[in-house]
Amino acid sequence: MKAVVLAKLEPKGVVGTLESVRRIKGVTKAFFTFGRYDLIAFVEAPVLGDICRIVLEINKLPNVTSTETLLELQP
Numbered sequence: 001m002k003a004v005v006l007a008k009l010e011p012k013g014v015v016g017t018l019e020s021v022r023r024i025k026g027v028t029k030a031f032f033t034f035g036r037y038d039l040i041a042f043v044e045a046p047v048l049g050d051i052c053r054i055v056l057e058i059n060k061l062p063n064v065t066s067t068e069t070l071l072e073l074q075p
Helices: 014-023 048-059
Strands: 002-009 027-032 039-044 064-071
Touching: 002 014, 002 048, 014 027, 014 039, 039 048, 048 064
Parallel strands: none
Antiparallel strands: 002 039, 002 064, 027 039
């Protein structure tokens, strides 16, 4: 399964947050962005439960204020 996690961050300590997200097992790519969200993470895992674990791990990071997760839709 694949997913995209969109995260809003507090302004301080964002570089450390990006590094922490990149270290999470299952995150294949993460970067800052302009717009409504501050950080985007691409996630891959074999089952939905693993995607949930990764999203919860991102949510627990100190500077993350909220996330929105978009799951890949496979026909």
